[in-house]
Amino acid sequence: MKYKILVALSMFVLGGCASTTPTRTTEQAYMIIDVKGDSSIRDTVLDTIIDSAQSSMDSLTVNRGIPPASLPEKASRFKLVSPFQNTQLGNVMSGFSALSQASGGSGMKIPQCDSPILTMKSDKSVSGWSERTTFFICVVQYQTGYQVDVYTTFELNRPVFARDSIT
Numbered sequence: 001m002k003y004k005i006l007v008a009l010s011m012f013v014l015g016g017c018a019s020t021t022p023t024r025t026t027e028q029a030y031m032i033i034d035v036k037g038d039s040s041i042r043d044t045v046l047d048t049i050i051d052s053a054q055s056s057m058d059s060l061t062v063n064r065g066i067p068p069a070s071l072p073e074k075a076s077r078f079k080l081v082s083p084f085q086n087t088q089l090g091n092v093m094s095g096f097s098a099l100s101q102a103s104g105g106s107g108m109k110i111p112q113c114d115s116p117i118l119t120m121k122s123d124k125s126v127s128g129w130s131e132r133t134t135f136f137i138c139v140v141q142y143q144t145g146y147q148v149d150v151y152t153t154f155e156l157n158r159p160v161f162a163r164d165s166i167t
Contacts, residue, residue, distance in 0.1 A: 026154070079111070079112050118137075
């Protein structure tokens with residue numbers, strides 16, 4: 001009987017420790033929007049996207065470009081790429097990236113679009129809440145319209161003693 005009580009008490013203590021484990025969660029999401037139309041609606045499309053993003057974000061970096069000399073038949077989706085790929089620093093970091101991935105992390109990758117006419121990014125950290133949200137938006141013009149790619153990450157760090165675990 002003494003051992004059963006000891007085992008039950010150990011399970012209770014270990015179960016309580018699970019709520020005090022610091023946890024970092026990262027969620028990724030994307031959305032692709034296709035807008036049909038010719039170059040006559042370019043400014044309207046870009047201005048609408050910028051206005052929509054500005055109304056939802058505290059800080060925003062916007063880069064407007066020009067369309068390629070010949071528009072592609074079909075727009076390509078954004079890619080997640082390593083910013084240090086094919087560099088000496090990238091070779092050094094690949095060892096750390098493999099170690100990071102083996103321990104449950106992921107290598108550093110950023111979104112990239114081919115020939116965008118608009119790119120926007122926002123990085124918002126919420127002080128006191130351990131939250132971080134990033135947005136990347138790019139617009140690519142192709143022969144019959146515009147493709148809007150939206151990529152976002154949401155990172156939440158839950159400290160050892162979170163407010164929710166105490167109450």
